[in-house]
Amino acid sequence: MRRFISHKVKNLITKTTSYTISSSSSTSISPSSTAALRFLSTLQPDLMATPITIDTINPKVLKCEYAVRGEIVTLAQKLQQDLKDNPGSHPFDEILYCNIGNPQSLAQQPITFFREVLALCDHPSILDKSVTHGLFSADAIERAFQILDQIPGRATGAYSHSQGIKGLRDTIASGIEARDGFPADPNDLFLTDGASPAVHMMMQLLIRSENDGILCPIPQYPLYSASIALHGGTLVPYYLDEQTGWGLEISELENQLKTAKSKGIDVRALVVINPGNPTGQVLGEANQRDIVEFCKREGLVLLADEVYQENVYVPDKKFHSFKKITRSMGYGEKDISLVSFQSVSKGFYGECGKRGGYMEITGFSPEVREQIYKLASVNLCSNISGQVLASLIMSPPKVGDESYESFSAEKEAILSSLARRAKTLEDALNSLEGVTCNRAEGAMYLFPRINLPDKAIKAAEAAKTAPDAFYAKHLLNATGIVVVPGSGFRQVPGTWHFRCTILPQEEKIPAIVTRLTEFHKMFMDEFCG
Template sequence: MSQMRLLSCARLLSRGAAQSEIADFVPLFSRKSPSNTRTMASKSLTIENINPNILKLEYAVRGPLVIRAAEIEKELQKGAQKPFKTVIKANIGDAHAMGQQPITFIRQVIACVTLPELIEKGGYPEDVRQRARDILNGCGGQSVGSYTASHGIELIRRHVAEYIERRDGHPADWQDIVLSAGASNAIKNVLQLFCNQIDGKNSGVMIPIPQYPLYSASLAEYGLEQVGYYLDEDNNWALDVSELERSLAEAEKKCKVRAIVVINPGNPTGQVLTRDNIESIIKFAKKHNLFVFADEVYQDNVYAKGSKFFSFKKVLTEMGSEYSGVELASFMSVSKGYMGECGLRGGWMELVHLQRDVQANLYKAISAMLCPTTLGQAAVDCVARPPREGEPSFALWKKERDGVLASLNKRAQMIAHTFNQMEGFHCNIVQGAMYAFPRFELPPRAVEEAKKQNQAPDVFYAFKLLEQTGICIVPGSGFGQRPGTYHFRTTILPQPALLQQMLNIFKDFHAKFTSEYK
C-alpha cells in the first residue's frame, strides 16, 4: 500500500473508523488516473504537503459514525436485512430532520420574500405581508437574489438590537450587530482575529470540556492553541473558577491565553449557568484580560425548574463601569431555540467593548465573504421581531412556539429519567439546550476488545449500538471528557413517540452489551 493510502487509513483508524469505512476509503486513492492527467506522485497537492492544520481538524458530530449511518440507510433502502428498519439520527441538533414542524410565521415570510407575488395573492395575514415588504425594501432591486451589506440588512440589524434591549433591559447599538450564516460563521470570524503570536507564543483560547467540536475544529484549522477547562459533572456541569485558574496556569507555559469560550445553555452538557457563575467568569476574564466568546444559541431552550437564562451582555452591563473594559462577542442562531431552521443559515453576533479600529478590521474581513444568505437574514428578522400581541399572526405563533418548547421540556425529562434507570449510567438533568451527555461504565472486556480494534472504548460502544440498533450517537471522546470516563451525546430531538422507542431499544441494547462483555 502507498504511503498516502497508509496515512489515510491510519487517520481513519485513529478516529475510531469502522473497517467498512476504511474499505470504502482506500479505493479513492487507488483509482488509476486518466492517461492525460498527471500521476498521483506528481500532484501539486498531496497528503504530505497540504495544510497540516486541516489534517488535525476533526468534527465529531459528522465523523465516521455518521458516515456509517448514511451507508446503513442506503443498505436498508436496497433491502438489506438488519435487526432494525430505520436509522435514528440522535447525533446532531437538526430539529426539522427529526420531525419538528416549522413555525408558520417564519415560513410565510420566507415564502413572500422569495416569491413577492404571494404578498398580494397568497392570502397571508397582513403582518406577514408587511414584514415581507419591509425586508424586500432593504434588498437591492427589492429582491432576495441581490447581495446585501456584508454585515446584513440594516433594518434587520436594528430589529436584533431591539430584541437584545427587550431581553436585557439595556441599550444595544445596531452598528455592533453583525448578521451571519448561522452562529458558526460569526464565531470563526472572531476567532481569526487571534491568529497571531504574542511574545513568541501562539495564541490560546480556553474552551469547555466537554465542548462543541466547532471550537476544537476551528482552533485546529487556524493554528490556535486549544486550552481545555473541565466542567464539573458532579455539580451539574457547573463552571468552577479554580479549574479555570488551573487550566490557564498550565497553558501559559506553552501559549499566550487570550480568550475564553462559554456555551450557555451548554452543548453537549445541557446545563444553564447561574447568574453568580456568569459573574465569576466575567471577573476571571477581567483579571486575566481575556476576550469572552458567549455562545448563547440555546437561550430559548431552558426547561428545568429554577433555571433561567442570563445573557453575558446583561450581566456584564449590570456589574458596572469597573468591567467596561471586558471585551465580549455573543452569538445567536435561528437553527436552535423553538425555530430549528438549521438549513436557512441565519444568525447574528453582538460585539461589546471592542476597540473601534479592531471592530473596523473585523468588518473589513467579513466584507470579503460578501454577505450572509438573505433568506437566513429574513428568518433572523422573524425571530428578532416576532408577531406582537394583537397582530394577526400572534396567536398561532405563540401556540406553535410554546408547543415546541413544552414538548422539548417533556423529552428532556424523559431522556434523563430513562438513562438514570440503566445499570452503570449517570445522566445529569437536562436544564436546557437540546442534548444529554450521560456517563456510563464499560466492562473491562469491552475496553480490551476496543483496544484490539484500535478504537476508543466509547467509539467501540457507539459503533456496536449503531450496527445492532440503528441508533446514531456521538462518543464523548469527540467532545472531550475526563480521562477514564465514558460519555456520549444524544439529542432530545426525536419526537416523543420515536424518542420513547429509541430509549426502549437503547435499554435492551445496553443490557445485552453488558452481559456479552461481563
C-alpha cells in the same frame, strides 16, 4: 473540472494528431499549430498527475476533527442505504439519528409566521395578488413589505452590506434591548450564515500562532477545537464539573490559565457555551458574574455561545445573556470585550438549513472593529433569507398581531415536547446499569456517563478505537440508534460518555428507550462475563 479539461485535451490531441497523419503528404502544418500541439502534448500529463496528496495538504486541516459528522454517522448512512436496498437486512427498520441538533430533519415543523414572511420576501410579486390575503396572515404580509423595503432592489437574491442589511440589524438590536433591558447598537451586529462563521471570524482575528490559546469548556462543541486547529492556535481546556451538574468553577479557569502561561501560551479568550452543548446545563447569574470578573481581571475576550437561549426546560433556571450580566454589573465598552453568538438553527425554530445567525461585538476599539469588518467583507455578505430569519426570531409576533396566538401555540408545543422528551430519556438512561446522566436543563442534548467493563475497554483497545466509540458502534449496529461518542467532545481522561439529542419525534422516544435498554443489557452481559 480537472478530469473534464483532461478529457477535452485528449480529444483535441487525438484529432490534431489524426489530422497531421492524414494530411502530411499534401498539407503542411503551420508553425503555430505545431506549437499548439506541442503545448497540449506537454499539458496532458500534468493534468493526469495528482500533485496534491495527503502528505502535502495543509497540516492544520489534518489536525481538525468534527466528531458530530464523523465515523459513526458515515456508518449510519451506509446502514441506511442497506435498509433501502435490502429491507430486513438489519435487526431494525430505520436509522434513528440522535447525533446532531437538526430538528427539521427529524420532522419538527417550521414556525408558520417565519415561513410565511420568507415566502413573501422570496416571491414578492404575490404580495399584489388578492388571493394572497386569504393564504397569508395580515401581519406576515405587513412584515414582508417592511423587510422588502429594507433590502437592496427588494430582492432576496441581492448582495447586502457586509454586516447585514441595516434595517434588519435595527430590528435585531431592538430585540436584544427588549430581552436584556440595555441598549444595543445595530453597528455592533454582524449577520452571518449561522453562528459558525462568526466563531471562525473571531478565531481568525484572535489567533496569531500556536502560542495563542483559547480557553474552551471540556466537554466542548467540536466547532471550537476544529476552528482553533484550522487557524493554528492552541485549545486550552477547562473541565466542567460533572458532579455538580457540569458546573463551571472559577478555580478551574484559574488553574488552567496558570498552566497555559507556564507553557508559554498567551491565552486570548474564554469560550462559554450557555446553555451547554453537549452537556445541557444552564448557568446561574452569580456564576456568570464570576466569569465576567475573571475575564475582566485577566484581560480575556469573552466569547459567549448563546445559540440555545430559547431552550431552557426547568422552572428553576432562566437564561441570562452575558451582555445583560456585564451591563447590570456596570461594565461598559471600555471594561470588557464581549462577543455574543446567536443562530436561527436552534431554539424552537430549528432552521438549520437556512443558515442564519449573528454576533454582537462590544468592547473593541475602532481600529479592531475595522479589521473585523474587513474579515466580514471578504465573504461579501451572509445569505439574505438567513438575515431575514435572524430578524424574525428576535422580533416575533406580539400580542394583538394576527399570528400571535398560533405562533405562541407552536412555540409552546415544541418547547414543552422537548422538555418531556428530555425527561423521558434522562430517566431511561439513569435506569441503565453503570450509566449516570445529569439533568437536562437546556439545549438539545443529554451527555450520560457510561462505566464500561474492563473487557469492553480491552476489546476497544484491540479494535484501536475509543471505548465510547466502541459502545456507540455496537449500539448503532444492534439498534440503528446514532449517538456521538464522548471522546469526540473530549472528556476527563478515564471517563466515557456519549451525546444523544432529544430531537426524535416524541412518539418515537418510547421505541428508542426500549431499543437502548435491551441493547445495553446485552452489551453489559456480553462484556461483564
